[in-house]
Amino acid sequence: MIIEPKVRGFICTTAHPVGCRENVKRQIDYIKTQSSSNSTTAKTPKKVLVIGCSTGYGLASRIALAYTYETATLGIMYEKEASGTRTATAGWYNTAAFESFAQQDGLYAQTLNGDAFSKEMKEQAIAKIKQDLGKVDMVIYSLAAPRRTTADGTTYTSVLKATAEPFVSKSLDLRHNTIVEATIPSATEEEIEATVKVMGGEDWEDWIQALVDADAIEEDAVTIAYSYIGPKLTYPIYKEGTIGHAKEHLHQTAKEITATYENHGIHAYISVNKALVTQASAAIPVVPLYISLLYKVQKELGTHEGCIEQICRLFNKKYIESAPQVDEAGLIRLDDYELDSKVQKRIEEIWPTITTDNIKDNADIAGYWEDFYTMFGFHIAGVNYEQEVDAAVSIPSILP
Numbered sequence: 001m002i003i004e005p006k007v008r009g010f011i012c013t014t015a016h017p018v019g020c021r022e023n024v025k026r027q028i029d030y031i032k033t034q035s036s037s038n039s040t041t042a043k044t045p046k047k048v049l050v051i052g053c054s055t056g057y058g059l060a061s062r063i064a065l066a067y068t069y070e071t072a073t074l075g076i077m078y079e080k081e082a083s084g085t086r087t088a089t090a091g092w093y094n095t096a097a098f099e100s101f102a103q104q105d106g107l108y109a110q111t112l113n114g115d116a117f118s119k120e121m122k123e124q125a126i127a128k129i130k131q132d133l134g135k136v137d138m139v140i141y142s143l144a145a146p147r148r149t150t151a152d153g154t155t156y157t158s159v160l161k162a163t164a165e166p167f168v169s170k171s172l173d174l175r176h177n178t179i180v181e182a183t184i185p186s187a188t189e190e191e192i193e194a195t196v197k198v199m200g201g202e203d204w205e206d207w208i209q210a211l212v213d214a215d216a217i218e219e220d221a222v223t224i225a226y227s228y229i230g231p232k233l234t235y236p237i238y239k240e241g242t243i244g245h246a247k248e249h250l251h252q253t254a255k256e257i258t259a260t261y262e263n264h265g266i267h268a269y270i271s272v273n274k275a276l277v278t279q280a281s282a283a284i285p286v287v288p289l290y291i292s293l294l295y296k297v298q299k300e301l302g303t304h305e306g307c308i309e310q311i312c313r314l315f316n317k318k319y320i321e322s323a324p325q326v327d328e329a330g331l332i333r334l335d336d337y338e339l340d341s342k343v344q345k346r347i348e349e350i351w352p353t354i355t356t357d358n359i360k361d362n363a364d365i366a367g368y369w370e371d372f373y374t375m376f377g378f379h380i381a382g383v384n385y386e387q388e389v390d391a392a393v394s395i396p397s398i399l400p
Ligand code: NAI
Pocket: 051, 052, 053, 054, 055, 056, 057, 058, 076, 077, 078, 079, 091, 114, 115, 116, 117, 141, 142, 143, 144, 145, 146, 226, 227, 228, 272, 273, 274, 275, 276, 277, 278, 279, 280, 281
């Protein structure tokens, strides 16, 4: 079939297998150009579990680890294969591509598709680790999920709302590329709690406990979860919003995991990453406008990075020597370039002046959309989108 992008608000309901493959290949090629011999990584990760491995930061982590250290990766994702006239999701195609490149290059790469929050998925992953790898020495936690069903059958749905009072802000209407005034309502206590249940650290801790109980994690393993803080401008919707409460819980969980498993030598870290266009961030009100300003300013200053550049810097520059470089709160800061005062001062200057008429000049709207389409395998140079392609692509390790 001929596959075209079908954009509905902040999501694209189709994905292109050839474009996604090219996207994965470019990330692999980028890593191959980065010399790992300069890197003095604390401890070379050899067997890594990547929870949320198929898109965004998790995919970049999987690629960076595999192609820097020849790391064996077991990935967990929640993606859909193609069926009838529906294409598979981008994460499905990315994973099919990653596994096939890894196979060609003699790297271990296996994937489990299903709900990472469930007990069944934890059991499956542990069985796979025990069978193929013995134990893992690193766990990357990179889930971005809208809901979670806990063991007692309760389903919690996360919301992206303010908490103190409704937040009125400029926002980008992604359907028309216009600036609108958005009012983000304030969440109820239950909504805050539900968001913490989904995006906080409870499930991360459950994973580590399940791995320890099953003796499927090395004594001195490291686990890293990804977080975001952002600038003052977005505090009401992010840091002080429902999602920020969840991230605060995640940060506390890192301390708890490290303390609980001290005798085991397991250390949990939070890496605070840069705001980037991913399927998760596109859904947050106000953030797409902020991202398009951020892209504009950082590209002008030469400090712009995508997921792969960020994660490459994590392992080559931050997670080094005897322990990762952390700030006074114990966080790894990959958002250092984003929060640089030069960058934020410029954004604060532009923000009040931005209108629908001048948005193309003052914000990198083109860059925003380029990343958006790329995420689904579209708008990629060298890919012939007029050519018929088979949407049914199998993932080697998930073949029936
Ligand atoms: P993403 O949407 O690109 O990736 C989410 C991943 O989670 C996918 O692999 C998906 O298949 C998987 N997933 C979702 N629900 C699942 C479930 N129930 N079971 C198994 N897998 C599931 O998201 P992104 O942006 O890469 O986010 C990953 C982490 O990075 C999140 O914690 C996010 O808050 C954080 N982060 C994101 C930033 C951004 O600007 N995009 C900035 C800083 C941190």
